[in-house]
Amino acid sequence: MLYHLNEFKNVAMMPTKMWSDAVGMFASAMPTEADSYSKILSASSQIIGRSAMTFDQPQFGLSQTVRHNEVLKVVEKKIMVKPFCTLRYFQRQREEGVVNFKDPKVLICAPLSGHFATLLRDTVKAMLPHHEVYITDWHNARDVPLKEGKFNFQTYIDYLLDFIRHLGKDLHIIAVCQPAVPVLSTVSLLAEYNEPCQPRTMTLMGGPIDTRVNPGPVNQFAEDHSMLWFKNNLISKVPGSYVGAGREVCPGFLMLQGFMSLNVQRHQEANFNLFKKLIQGDREGAEAHTKFYDEYRAVLDMPADYYLDSIRIAFKEHLLPKGLLTWRGYLIRPEKIKKTALMTVEGELDEISCSGQTYAAHELCSKLPDTMRSHYLQLGTGHYGIFNGRRWREEIQPLISLFIREHDRYH
Structure with missing residues (x-):
């Protein structure tokens, strides 16, 4: 059930991603005199759009x-x-x-x-x-x-x-x-x-x-929870749309939530810093942030x-x-x-x-x-x-x- 709910969430967030892309396009078309507003609008759309994204397996890319x-x-x-x-x-x-x-x-x-x-x-x-x-x-x-x-x-x-x-x-x-x-x-x-x-x-x-x-x-x-709790709450079967349909797994999206919960404040601050970099036009800083988090949010089961x-x-x-x-x-x-x-x-x-x-x-x-x-x-x-x-x-x-x-x- 957990896996199916996550799949439903991903599909439900697609309109949000489309909306954020549209807002970003609108912001880029705003006149020069509205530059400060367009930067805030563009940065906001990117932050919202990224929250709706899913990430596939990256490549090493070491040439x-x-x-x-x-x-x-x-x-x-x-x-x-x-x-x-x-x-x-x-x-x-x-x-x-x-x-x-x-x-x-x-x-x-x-x-x-x-x-x-x-x-x-x-x-x-x-x-x-x-x-x-x-x-x-x-x-x-x-x-x-x-x-x-x-x-x-x-x-x-x-x-x-x-x-x-x-x-x-x-x-x-x-x-x-x-x-x-x-x-x-x-x-x-x-x-x-x-x-x-x-x-x-x-x-x-x-x-x-x-x-x-x-x-x-x-x-x-780990000490506070029994093995039965881990099995009942963190194990799910892969849905029929994947090659491994029916296989019992610990879903990657649950592991990601666990990783991020260890440092909630740090991740919140990083997200806010990304917002500031986007407004300030710090493309290099923003790219470094998105590169790390694109990797960090790409998870496997x-x-x-x-x-x-x-x-x-x-x-x-x-x-x-x-x-x-x-x-x-x-x-x-x-x-x-x-x-x-x-x-x-x-x-x-x-x-x-x-x-x-x-x-x-x-x-x-x-x-x-x-x-x-x-x-x-x-x-x-x-x-x-x-x-x-x-x-x-x-x-x-x-x-x-x-x-x-x-x-x-x-x-």
């Missing part, structure tokens, strides 16, 4: 990068395509073709938590000059046919094992936010059986390894089983830090990790994965020597700032690249 002052072409390649995810490679090329720079090979594990992997565009962009970059590009569950079966926490690890084994040895892996738990679990399994493709480094960024540490609003919300597993494992039962997490009957034991160096990154103001929750991975990986550990707390930064924006580009990314090169075979 080039610069390595040691040399401009390189970037071509996206699909390395592996599975029902729920595509392993994507950003191949760097010169004019004469592909070149092997022997730069460290990095797999970025994007979160499956409501946004598309393109939310990490800035993450990928900053890594490209220094690394061979791959990313997990999760599919919108509403577009996956029922015949492909269910997708849960166990399946997630299946996918990661396949990706890592395909990419082979000398790999470095980065988990941004939510995938910190399955990534640590996967590397633990590879270590348990001493597989040759164990990553050389594992960087966990703002992930819920142990949510009992310094609990925040997300943790409190999560498979219901995986969403519920994530809540139960990380926020309700705390299975990983308690030493009780299993994959297909096998116990996950991070203390078995001895060959993969560990780096954790946290934001001081992170309200989603509060400081200390990711650092907890160091205690779990108890057999690693100090020479294979690193932790960085970015002061004055919230959740999205640790993988996006100026502080990510100028302060965090250089440290991660340095850590990777220190533990890479070629350097």
